[in-house]
Amino acid sequence: MTKLICPECQRENEGERIYCHSCGARLDRSGLATRKDAPEGTKQAHQRLQRMFDPHRGRLRKMFFAVCKLILSACLASVILQMVMPLDLPPPPKVLGLAPQINFDLEKANLYHHPVQLQYAQDQVDAYLAYTLKSKKSSLDKPGLSFQRAMVGLGEGTCTITVERALFGYSLYQRTSYQVSLAGGKIAASNKACWIGRLPIHPAIMRYSDLLFADVWSALSRERKLVAQMGGIELHDGSVILTARQ
Secondary structure, three states, X not given: OOEEEOOOOOOEEEOOOOEOOOXXXXXXXXXXXXXXXXXXXXXXXXXXXXHHHOHHHHHHHHHHHHHHHHHHXXXXXXXXXXXXXXXXXXOOOOOOOOOOOHHHHHHHHHHHOOOOEXXXXXXXXXXXXXXXXXXOHHXXXXXXXXXXXXXXXXXXXXXXXXXXXXXXXEEEEEEEEEEEXXXXXXXXXXXXXXXXXXXXXXXXHHOOHHHHHHHHHHHOHHHHHHHHOOOEEEEEOOEEEEEOOO
């Protein structure tokens, strides 16, 4: 059988090859037309094809794809685990007597500009949310998802909203964090972070995070309008101060 010698690395290559099996250089096939070789036997042809297809290369390819599948499976499992892991949250607030009537306080402050300032602790806001959203639970429940509670986390200039839902008894959490400020005499809130469970949401899709809270915002539409009518807001660790317009 005719062999082609590579001009670069001097490796012998099968006559069917165009490029060198070793270095990839183009082979000189000009002399093949004048050569006549003895007929090739079946065994020789089988050995030549085995060398051409290189079974070692096939095993490496299979191993590469197996490793890729393993890495992708591990990444997917990690994402799901981050989404379903429970958060370290305080227990639901225990409301002793009547819950804080924050909505009535806001209406009074907007209508009569008195009291000038309203101050609430974080647990008071959580107690109000628990009391208010309890009566609207039917509109917050989804097929397979049962609404459990909503709570706030107050920090310096930030407000984080956490919603807990239950999927067949297992708690799932959604969180979104807002930077709250006063701009042009109006209270403005800009989304700065969002999570599903412990999994952070990419900034490119963060602007759609309000869709996860659309039912909660709808249930609290009255309170949101009343807060927007106030003249100022200050957020501190564990408390909020609202100032009426003068």
